[in-house]
Amino acid sequence: MSAWGWLLQRITAGIVLIFLAIHLWLLHYVYLGERLTFQRIEERLQAPVLWTAEGLLLAAAIYHALYGLRGIAIDYRWGNPRTWTWSLTVVGVAGFLLGGYALYCFAS
Amino acid sequence: MIPAYRSRKMMAAPHPWEKWRMGTVAFAMHRASGVVIALYGITHVMVVSFALAGEEGFNRLMDTFQQPWVLVLEMLLVAVVLFHMLNGVRILLFDIGVGVRHQKALFLGLMVVGAVVLTLTVIITLPYIQGRELA
Numbered sequence: 001m002s003a004w005g006w007l008l009q010r011i012t013a014g015i016v017l018i019f020l021a022i023h024l025w026l027l028h029y030v031y032l033g034e035r036l037t038f039q040r041i042e043e044r045l046q047a048p049v050l051w052t053a054e055g056l057l058l059a060a061a062i063y064h065a066l067y068g069l070r071g072i073a074i075d076y077r078w079g080n081p082r083t084w085t086w087s088l089t090v091v092g093v094a095g096f097l098l099g100g101y102a103l104y105c106f107a108s
Numbered sequence: 109m110i111p112a113y114r115s116r117k118m119m120a121a122p123h124p125w126e127k128w129r130m131g132t133v134a135f136a137m138h139r140a141s142g143v144v145i146a147l148y149g150i151t152h153v154m155v156v157s158f159a160l161a162g163e164e165g166f167n168r169l170m171d172t173f174q175q176p177w178v179l180v181l182e183m184l185l186v187a188v189v190l191f192h193m194l195n196g197v198r199i200l201l202f203d204i205g206v207g208v209r210h211q212k213a214l215f216l217g218l219m220v221v222g223a224v225v226l227t228l229t230v231i232i233t234l235p236y237i238q239g240r241e242l243a
Contacts, residue, residue: 010203013196020193032232035242036170038163058153065146072139099153102160 009067012060019057026050042106051107058099062092130212134195141192148185176237183237186229187222194218 027044034040045051066088074081155173159166172178198214201207207214236242 010200013200017193017196020189029232033236033240033243036174037167038159038170041159061149065142065149068139068142069146072143095150095153098157102153102157105159 005067009064012064012067015056015060016064019053019060022053023057038106045103045106048107051103054103055100058103059096062095062099066092130215134198134215138192138195138199141188141195144188145185145192174242176239179233179237183226183230183233187226190222190226191219194222 027050031040031044045054070081070084070088073079073084155169158169195215195218198207198211198218201214202211
């Protein structure tokens, strides 16, 4: 479990590195100086490649962030590692559903 | 405050946190920046999800987040993210056995890259911090 968790932390790090750069470039830098509105975000996210990339970034970033927080908690012996694992899994899945649904609203 | 991975035998050796070498500082800053980014990320997903509540309210919310003082905070966020990203690259390189011998030079080189990207970001954002209207 732990070794796979560690490996997945590195894999998601690589994914976030690449897709966060894409996110910042294609959704912010290109549109520099434009006022952000619902309609404009909708237009920006129309390309299926782009919202797929955003969904992948969302999933990878949530895993990376929560696994990192779990690691810190376990390092300092705060609470029970198993409690952290399942409770953060619940938080992560909820976060992905919330963010994913918002993304779906913009993309469709 | 003793990390769980240190066994009793290792207790005799000086704890890594006791000596504030470059690698130790980088490790502490990586964790601190990670926590900051995680908190931002949670907020970011929640704010964007306000789109579910309707376009009108969402647009008003977006307007509050595009004021100059928020842009200043965003520049700080860019600095924190750049540090975490570039130090992360250093960690990934170490994992595949690259650059461990030259870790100080690698760290400083990556931080120079970060400083350049941050400077460019501030330069293109500065007009809007100074009050230029958004189109």
